[in-house]
């Protein structure tokens with residue numbers, strides 16, 4: 070029996086995995102342990118395959134087996150892999166299949182630094198993680214390559230907050246809250262920490278505001 074290449078690609082990951090990180094190359098993938106923070110059971114500092122990450126942007130491509138995921142694209146410096154910075158606001162993706170954002174910008178202040186990209190999916194079966202080893206560099210954005218979206222896939226930014234280990238990461242409003250919360254992820258009406266009305270809460274992480282500014286600049290590209 071003949072399978073078209075496309076059909077074959079679709080069937081394989083759907084058989085078992087939660088989600089696949091297509092690009093940048095993953096540090097490692099274990100279907101059973103993809104729920105293990107911070108990198109799906111793999112070492113966040115693994116440098117076996119390091120991808121150049123131009124601050125101007127790289128494509129991030131995943132394949133989801135879930136009907137719905139909320140994605141958090143984050144990054145950390147290699148020497149500080151507990152401080153994750155949002156590269157984009159949260160993205161609500163609906164429909165199983167390929168989801169690719171052609172240009173995800175990096176934190177400008179990190180040019181020349183070794184880093185780790187973390188992809189978090191808030192999926193129907195829990196939080197899932199994969200990471201990629203990167204080096205932040207200057208220059209033009211990386212080519213989108215094989216960046217494509219499945220025909221059933223739609224995506225939009227949301228103001229959902231990622232809450233892991235009671236630490237809140239802001240994904241909207243340009244603030245970097247320092248409060249903690251026991252609220253679980255999933256609500257878009259959460260106001261305790263990440264509210265958009267607290268512009269002075271930005272004491273936290275250098276680079277965060279720059280990142281968000283860059284993110285807002287490419288909103289229009291998300292559905293390309």
Ligand SMILES: [Cu+2]
Nearest residue numbers: 086087192194
């Ligand atoms: Cu799953």
